Amino acid sequence: MNQYSPLPLTLERLWQFSLQHYSVRDTKEACLHLQNHHQGNVNLILLLKWLDEHQLAFSEDQWVQLEVAIERTESLLHQFRYYRRKAKPHLPDTLYRESLQFELQLERQQQSDLVTCLNQLTLTPQAGVPMSHQYCLKQNAKHLCEHFYSTTTHP
Known part of the structure; x- marks a missing residue:
């Protein structure tokens, strides 16, 4: 555990934080734009937003560790998301909702790996x-920076 963390980050804390922030329309739209147009990772940007709100950072050379942590689930999510979208017009609503629930399980696993x-x-x-600005810049999405960083902190 690191000495600067105001709270030890757990999967449940990150999940609840993510649900709270993703439910804000502008944040959700920015997340999806980052994902769909800049190959960004929604779970990673939400983790970085958590760090920003707690005024925490990690060094430049530690980025790769987070990227490696999500590699396994990232390819699964991309493939599953692609097939779910492709199948949507052909699936009954109940089956489509079940596929969304499975995708959320994959997202939760990815957050677990990130934590x-x-x-x-x-x-x-x-x-x-x-940190969220750094990620947006890395993804060539400078215009999205303001959607993820707030000067207000919630320690």
């Missing part, structure tokens, strides 16, 4: 560019 990884990183007080 496990993050808890192994050395976090420091945020001193520079917010």
Whole structure:
């Protein structure tokens, strides 16, 4: 566990944080735009938003560890999302809703992988560019930065 974390991050804390923020229309739209147009990862940007709100950061060389942590579930999510969208017109509503629930289980697994990884990183007080801004810049989505970072913190 790292010394700067105001709370140990757990899967349940990140999941609840994500549900709360994703339910805001502008945030949801920005997340989907990042995912669909810039190959961004929604779970990762929400984790970075959590770090920003707690004024925490990790070093540049630790980005790769988070990217590796989501590799396994990322390809599964991409494939499943593609087939779910393709099958949507041909599926009964109940089966389509079940496929959405399965996708949410994959998302939750990805968040679990991210939490496990993050808890192994050395976090420091945020001193520079917010983590969510850094990610948007890495994804060539500078115009989305403002949707993810808020100057208000919730320690």
